[in-house]
Amino acid sequence: MSLTVHDLPLPYAEILPERPADAVELVVIHCTELPDLATAREYGEKVLHASGAGNSGHYYIDRDGAVYRYVPGTRVANHVRGHNPSSIGIELVNLGRYPHWWDSRHQQMTEPYGAAQIHALRVLLARLRRDFPNLRHIAGHEELDTALMPASDDPAREIHRKLDPGPLFPWAEVLEDSGLTRIDGSGFSRDALQS
Helix, strand or coil, X not given: CCXXXXXXXXXXXXXXXXXXXXXXXXXXXXXXXXXXXXXXXXXXHCCCCCCCCCCCCCEEECCCCCEEECXXXXXXXXXXXXXXXXXXXXXXXXXXXXXXXXXXXXXCCCCCCCHHHHHHHHHHHHHHHHHCCCCCEEEEHHHHCCCEEECCCCCCCEEECCCCCCCCCCHHHHHCCCCCEEECCCCCEHHHHHC
């Protein structure tokens, strides 16, 4: 299966910490929760840390299946609390809860992931398994960042900070023949937990 990856490094990519390929053990699936790739790029370029870096995944997959690399896999990107040093973040362009992320009345994710996007993700995962010899695990952002926060419409109510990739993400299809084990935030296999 052929895959074209468009290299578009973020302006700060070269200041992100380097790591060897064998440090990568986990891939984290995100959705952008933004309207389009251009908006996601703008967000990724924002400097949010004293180091001069921002928050970004390594790879972005647009709705049409086009794949973009914003950060090399041998650099640590800021995409998930507590797991950045050993993980690669893949962002799928999807509305998620946009634009009402923190409103308790708008916590449903309704945009399905298209066939081209999921096909590109599966091909990318196969490539990453070849390029990163210790890559064995996969998780959704929501499984690793389970923090709650006050809702914007009612601070007495708590909502999850992260819900991506959400209930419409086709885990069974993505995991099929991937060679990856889905884990939760504790590092345990979700399959083992459900047995």
